[in-house]
Amino acid sequence: MSIYPTLTNKTYVVMGIANKRSIAWAIAKTLDEAGAKLVLTYAAERFKSGLESLASELKQEAILLECDVTNDEAIDSTFRSIHEQAGEIQGIAHSIAFADKEALRGEFSEMTRGQFAQALDISAYSLTAVVKAAKPYFAQDASVITLTYLGGERVVPNYNLMGVAKAALDSSVKYLANEYGPHGVRVNAISAGPIRTLSAKGVGDFNSILSELEQKAPLRRNVSAEEVASTGLFLLSGMGSGVTGEVIHVDSGYHIL
Numbered sequence: 001m002s003i004y005p006t007l008t009n010k011t012y013v014v015m016g017i018a019n020k021r022s023i024a025w026a027i028a029k030t031l032d033e034a035g036a037k038l039v040l041t042y043a044a045e046r047f048k049s050g051l052e053s054l055a056s057e058l059k060q061e062a063i064l065l066e067c068d069v070t071n072d073e074a075i076d077s078t079f080r081s082i083h084e085q086a087g088e089i090q091g092i093a094h095s096i097a098f099a100d101k102e103a104l105r106g107e108f109s110e111m112t113r114g115q116f117a118q119a120l121d122i123s124a125y126s127l128t129a130v131v132k133a134a135k136p137y138f139a140q141d142a143s144v145i146t147l148t149y150l151g152g153e154r155v156v157p158n159y160n161l162m163g164v165a166k167a168a169l170d171s172s173v174k175y176l177a178n179e180y181g182p183h184g185v186r187v188n189a190i191s192a193g194p195i196r197t198l199s200a201k202g203v204g205d206f207n208s209i210l211s212e213l214e215q216k217a218p219l220r221r222n223v224s225a226e227e228v229a230s231t232g233l234f235l236l237s238g239m240g241s242g243v244t245g246e247v248i249h250v251d252s253g254y255h256i257l
């Protein structure tokens, strides 16, 4: 018997697939396995062909749309298109972040005003912008997830500016959950343990973060993107129907230390 809930005929939007290592790609595969109709968004035209070839591995044919989350008009028109092509939206996986990599190493206070604004815009504000644009098209029991990291709760060496962005994201999850709850929409975050992805490469001495977790976390191992995706499926499907405004840690228990 499959452990997967059935999501047949339900539309999910997955934002933030850069390549096959992306956490968003693991989420897309898991939703596809559960029968969901997928819309995958990419940041700019140059990423389209890579995403097309990845999407060809899915069981169901996915809709691919460009959406740069720094552009409100682009976000609005993407969600209008999603509604026209795929009906009401059952869920969104927001798996997007960016910070200048110079601000992800060395002294925290060396960052500039511009680096701060850009990181907060792309990594935190974009969640609110996306939820706002999707509002008219949400299904009655829709669910939104975003990806966060422990560095927003406490100091993790080199995470620096992205830690501040994740703190803003975590707080946005709570405010959005409170605002959208009366409309039946749930908003949650998954705090993933460190996973080798393109974004992770930007964090200074990322290998030390991985090995520290492996040595000290209760499970004594790192987590996979697939484990994050299973929790994503739980939150995005009816299985997580009573959960909102939550941050679930999928990090081998490291956060309890």
Ligand code: NDP
Residues within 6 Å of the ligand: 015, 016, 017, 018, 019, 021, 022, 023, 024, 042, 043, 044, 047, 067, 068, 069, 070, 095, 096, 097, 098, 122, 147, 148, 149, 191, 192, 193, 194, 195, 196, 197, 198, 199, 200
């Ligand atoms: P990826 O680099 O694979 O994914 C990051 C995604 O963000 C990319 O697809 C990137 O698109 C997208 N993005 C950046 N800027 C924009 C923009 N302006 N508009 C639209 N999309 C944009 O890395 P991960 O899978 O690791 O990251 C996904 C999420 O998981 C992030 O929020 C990250 O902080 C979080 N996370 C990651 C952890 C890890 O250890 N890997 C741990 C905990 C949380 P493109 O490359 O096409 O520009």
